[in-house]
Amino acid sequence: MRISTGNIFRLRKTWWRFEETFFRSLMIFSSMVIVGVLLLIIFSIMKTGIPALSFEMLTQTPKGGFYFGKEGGILNAIVGSAYLAVGATGLALSIGLPVAIFMNTWLLKHKKTVNIIRFILDLLWGVPSIIYGAIGFMIMIMLGLKTSLLAGIIVVGMFILPIMIRAIDEALKTSPSGLTEASLSLGSTKSELGFKVLAKQCFPGIITAVLLSFGRAIGDAASVLFTTGFTDNIPTSLTQPTATLPLSIFFQLTSPIPEVKNRAYAAAVVLTIIILLTSILSRVFSNRYKKHSIKF
Amino acid sequence: MKPFRIGRLVKERVNRVWMTLWTVIIILTPVIIGGFLLWKSSMLLEENSLMKLLGSSEWKPLSGKFGFSPFIISSLWVTFLALIIAGPICILSALHLTYYAPSFFMKIVQPAIDILAGIPSVIYGVWGVVVIVPFISGHLAPVFNAETSGYSILAGGLVLSVMIIPFILNILIEIFNTIPVELREATLSLGVSNWITIRSVLLRKAFPGIISAIGLGLSRAFGETIAVLMVVGNVTHVPEGVFQPGYPLTALIANNYGEMLSIPLYDSALMLAALILFAIVVLFNLASRLIIIRYENKYR
Amino acid sequence: MENETKIRIENLNLSIGKSKILKDINVEIPKHKITVILGPSGCGKTTLLKSMNRLTDIYSDIRVSGKILIDGEDILHTDKDVTEIRKRMGLLSQRPYPLPMNIYKNIAFGLKISGRRKKRFLNKRIEHYLKQANLWNEVKDRLKEPAASLSIGQQQRLCLARGLAVDPDIILADEPTSALDPISSQEIEKKFTELKNGYTIVLVTHILRQAIRLADYVIFMYLGEVIEQGPAEQFFKSPQTEITKAYLKGSIN
Ligand SMILES: Nc1ncnc2c1ncn2[C@@H]1O[C@H](COP(=O)(O)OP(=O)(O)O)[C@@H](O)[C@H]1O
Ligand SMILES: [Mg+2]
Numbered sequence: 001m002r003i004s005t006g007n008i009f010r011l012r013k014t015w016w017r018f019e020e021t022f023f024r025s026l027m028i029f030s031s032m033v034i035v036g037v038l039l040l041i042i043f044s045i046m047k048t049g050i051p052a053l054s055f056e057m058l059t060q061t062p063k064g065g066f067y068f069g070k071e072g073g074i075l076n077a078i079v080g081s082a083y084l085a086v087g088a089t090g091l092a093l094s095i096g097l098p099v100a101i102f103m104n105t106w107l108l109k110h111k112k113t114v115n116i117i118r119f120i121l122d123l124l125w126g127v128p129s130i131i132y133g134a135i136g137f138m139i140m141i142m143l144g145l146k147t148s149l150l151a152g153i154i155v156v157g158m159f160i161l162p163i164m165i166r167a168i169d170e171a172l173k174t175s176p177s178g179l180t181e182a183s184l185s186l187g188s189t190k191s192e193l194g195f196k197v198l199a200k201q202c203f204p205g206i207i208t209a210v211l212l213s214f215g216r217a218i219g220d221a222a223s224v225l226f227t228t229g230f231t232d233n234i235p236t237s238l239t240q241p242t243a244t245l246p247l248s249i250f251f252q253l254t255s256p257i258p259e260v261k262n263r264a265y266a267a268a269v270v271l272t273i274i275i276l277l278t279s280i281l282s283r284v285f286s287n288r289y290k291k292h293s294i295k296f
Numbered sequence: 297m298k299p300f301r302i303g304r305l306v307k308e309r310v311n312r313v314w315m316t317l318w319t320v321i322i323i324l325t326p327v328i329i330g331g332f333l334l335w336k337s338s339m340l341l342e343e344n345s346l347m348k349l350l351g352s353s354e355w356k357p358l359s360g361k362f363g364f365s366p367f368i369i370s371s372l373w374v375t376f377l378a379l380i381i382a383g384p385i386c387i388l389s390a391l392h393l394t395y396y397a398p399s400f401f402m403k404i405v406q407p408a409i410d411i412l413a414g415i416p417s418v419i420y421g422v423w424g425v426v427v428i429v430p431f432i433s434g435h436l437a438p439v440f441n442a443e444t445s446g447y448s449i450l451a452g453g454l455v456l457s458v459m460i461i462p463f464i465l466n467i468l469i470e471i472f473n474t475i476p477v478e479l480r481e482a483t484l485s486l487g488v489s490n491w492i493t494i495r496s497v498l499l500r501k502a503f504p505g506i507i508s509a510i511g512l513g514l515s516r517a518f519g520e521t522i523a524v525l526m527v528v529g530n531v532t533h534v535p536e537g538v539f540q541p542g543y544p545l546t547a548l549i550a551n552n553y554g555e556m557l558s559i560p561l562y563d564s565a566l567m568l569a570a571l572i573l574f575a576i577v578v579l580f581n582l583a584s585r586l587i588i589i590r591y592e593n594k595y596r
Numbered sequence: 597m598e599n600e601t602k603i604r605i606e607n608l609n610l611s612i613g614k615s616k617i618l619k620d621i622n623v624e625i626p627k628h629k630i631t632v633i634l635g636p637s638g639c640g641k642t643t644l645l646k647s648m649n650r651l652t653d654i655y656s657d658i659r660v661s662g663k664i665l666i667d668g669e670d671i672l673h674t675d676k677d678v679t680e681i682r683k684r685m686g687l688l689s690q691r692p693y694p695l696p697m698n699i700y701k702n703i704a705f706g707l708k709i710s711g712r713r714k715k716r717f718l719n720k721r722i723e724h725y726l727k728q729a730n731l732w733n734e735v736k737d738r739l740k741e742p743a744a745s746l747s748i749g750q751q752q753r754l755c756l757a758r759g760l761a762v763d764p765d766i767i768l769a770d771e772p773t774s775a776l777d778p779i780s781s782q783e784i785e786k787k788f789t790e791l792k793n794g795y796t797i798v799l800v801t802h803i804l805r806q807a808i809r810l811a812d813y814v815i816f817m818y819l820g821e822v823i824e825q826g827p828a829e830q831f832f833k834s835p836q837t838e839i840t841k842a843y844l845k846g847s848i849n
Contacts, residue, residue, distance in 0.1 A: 008711060009711035016491075019495075020490065020491040024491065026388050027389065027392035027396060028396075031393060031401075034465070037412075037458055037461075038408045038412050040423075041420070041458070045422060045423060045426075048422075095318055098314075099318050102316070102318075117319060117323060120323055120326060122581070123326055124322070124325055126515050126519070126581050127519070127574065127577060127578075128518075130519070130550055130570070130573075131519070131573065131574055134570050135329060135332055135333075189304055189305070190308065190311075191308050191311045215414045219417065219418070221416070222521040222550060225550055246418040249419075249422060250418055253421075253422060253425060253526070268418075275414050275416065283407065398656035399656055478689050478693045479695075480654070481654075481687065481689065482755065483695065485687035486706045486758070487681075487682045487683030487684075487706075487762055488709050496705070497696065
């Protein structure tokens with residue numbers, strides 16, 4: 001018996017239709033999984049953490065120490081993280097903005113060089129934060145420095161520098177080349193072009209870069225593991241060690257003492273909320289400020 | 297007018313000098329990192345051959361035995377698991393978001409991806425400890441007749457997969473978006489269905505991009521520290537199943553570095569661990585990008 | 597048989613998001629002729645062309661209403677699979693987009709989806725279609741090379757051959773020569789005049805001279821509306837509306 005081409009063709013078409021439906025369902029399922037997992041994570045962090053939150057938790061430093069529990073809160077970690085993240089973001093911005101501008105003004109003609117720099121920055125952003133932490137600690141030992149807020153700021157600053165530069169760079173890159181030409185033909189120097197024209201035009205992009213870097217700075221634990229130390233007190237100078245939210249979670253989560261464990265849960269909620277706020281803020285900012293930049 | 301002009305130009309010169317300096321420093325950073333790690337681990341490398349260190353599974357720092365294979369194999373396990381789980385989900389979801397989903401859906405999912413990407417490692421760790429670990433020990437392991445505390449390779453892989461999903465997904469969406477719509481339209485015009493167009497043309501076109509997205513995801517997963525450390529169990533042995541605990545390289549460094557400086561050889565061993573980590577991350581980064589470049593030379 | 601209508605569009609409206617792109621389009625496209633859609637850029641020519649092919653389906657925020665009748669059958673409201681409809685039309689876009697495969701497989705793809713798999717048959721047909729697109733002599737020794745290694749002009753002819761291989765009876769061409777050099781453009785134009793005996797050709801262009809050279813029938817669009825349509829001679833010699841006159845004089849671009 002011969003099966004006709006027409007029959008095979010019809011069979012094939014049925015099979016194709018099945019494939020279409022099958023993979024389409026899988027795709028929708030995958031997207032659902034992603035959204036579902038996010039909701040699950042936020043839900044479970046909130047569920048364990050919110051009962052542990054109280055006014056006391058947010059406004060007091062730990063009273064009973066690490067091994068004994070007792071009352072007290074996570075103020076040391078909140079303030080420490082704020083200091084650290086603001087300091088590191090400031091440091092990274094003050095180096096990153098000029099470098100990004102440099103890449104998009106002076107180096108504009110050297111496309112290959114810029115691409116190599118971008119490549120290396122992406123590479124650096126891929127370097128695990130624990131390596132930054134380890135190298136930072138190594139250098140501290142060599143210089144005879146102790147764990148401190150300052151050391152943490154420098155290490156975290158270096159760790160977020162690549163993402164800061166690349167994010168600003170991406171913003172500057174999208175600025176229309178007509179603007180650059182117009183500005184240069186008016187006789188402005190490259191620094192004026194960069195810092196006055198481009199930086200203003202790309203302000204929303206820079207804000208987004210800062211918020212992104214801030215989020216990374218406040219959330220990373222591995223880079224501060226060896227460099228900031230950990231303390232129950234709020235640091236009063238750059239040379240003192242400091243607690244941070246991520247380490248406060250990391251160290252206290254596995255404690256058998258409920259009070260200590262609760263601090264970890266509470267810190268997790270606080271950190272999650274900070275990250276959510278940064279995310280929302282960066283969206284709001286980039287939408288609001290977009291209206292003020294010139295569209296070509 | 298004249299002093300003003302000179303002032304401007306001097307400023308321009310000065311700016312140029314220190315910006316160049318910073319840029320050079322940044323370009324050199326990977327070399328500096330690699331050099332530092334190599335220098336620090338040289339003490340151990342002088343006494344043992346690298347092959348022996350990588351191949352041996354005997355880890356007894358106090359008697360000077362440093363076998364890295366338990367850590368490397370644990371790292372490979374969790375990374376592999378994470379990719380096996382995250383890879384297909386990311387590819388399917390990226391296809392869905394670029395080729396099927398109505399645009400309002402993308403408006404919901406994009407923020408979700410961004411938030412997932414921004415959630416700190418330690419939060420994923422908490423989630424792992426609170427949800428994944430009990431789920432594995434309480435529900436999953438009994439199904440497979442396995443004994444486990446839940447702190448396991450599987451927990452590490454699962455947590456890690458969720459962490460790298462936004463990372464890989466964002467790259468994939470970008471890759472699918474750079475394929476010209478006209479190619480899709482041209483293929484559809486031949487009278488094939490959406491999925492066949494994707495399967496036989498678009499995925500083929502995107503293939504190198506997909507490979508490099510996975511490669512980048514791999515290097516990210518390989519270097520992830522805190523979240524994995526919190527759920528993986530940290531037992532020094534060569535794991536033989538996903539329900540067993542493991543001890544990845546990053547966890548080794550995080551748990552021991554800083555406290556073991558009194559034993560110089562131990563210190564050196566941990567730096568070697570960091571060097572291996574660094575080398576693998578750099579390798580996969582480079583490879584991922586080279587694949588793309590080579591592909592682009594071939595087609596167009 | 598002189599003026600048999602192949603495609604008839606009735607009250608076609610199309611909007612993307614909130615903006616109306618096509619407004620109340622009514623046209624008739626004659627069989628086995630070259631119909632040129634003419635108009636300044638941004639007036640909706642590409643959109644009109646793609647809606648004939650139902651490529652508008654793939655964008656979620658496009659809304660279409662009205663009728664597009666091909667051989668009397670409304671392709672917008674039909675139970676038929678959309679792939680069946682698309683197969684009847686070959687599309688040639690502004691730039692060539694060869695499939696990411698070798699030259700041979702670029703043509704074989706269309707044949708295979710129509711259920712043809714036998715090697716001997718494929719070889720014969722592929723040669724046939726490549727000859728039809730005037731490409732055979734240039735590529736017969738390099739069929740296994742990636743299609744992207746061809747020149748742009750060759751790629752465009754490959755795309756033509758690829759489109760012909762699914763055996764359509766309509767060819768939709770969207771400014772097919774705009775990325776090509778003059779000589780390649782000429783070849784494509786010449787090919788079109790040969791092909792019109794067997795195919796109904798709809799050609800979008802904003803090059804007036806190309807339209808004059810090729811058109812049997814002209815549809816003139818402006819800002820999403822069809823302003824004027826008719827046989828080429830009548831259209832170019834005695835345009836009816838002021839806008840058309842202005843356009844033909846070159847004062848609208
Ligand atoms: N995806 C889209 N979203 C919004 N507007 C679009 C889109 N594609 C095309 N348009 C608009 O539709 C109009 C017609 O476009 P098009 O059909 O490409 O014109 P033509 O081919 O005549 O140059 C243009 O004004 C264009 O801006
Ligand atoms: Mg067009």
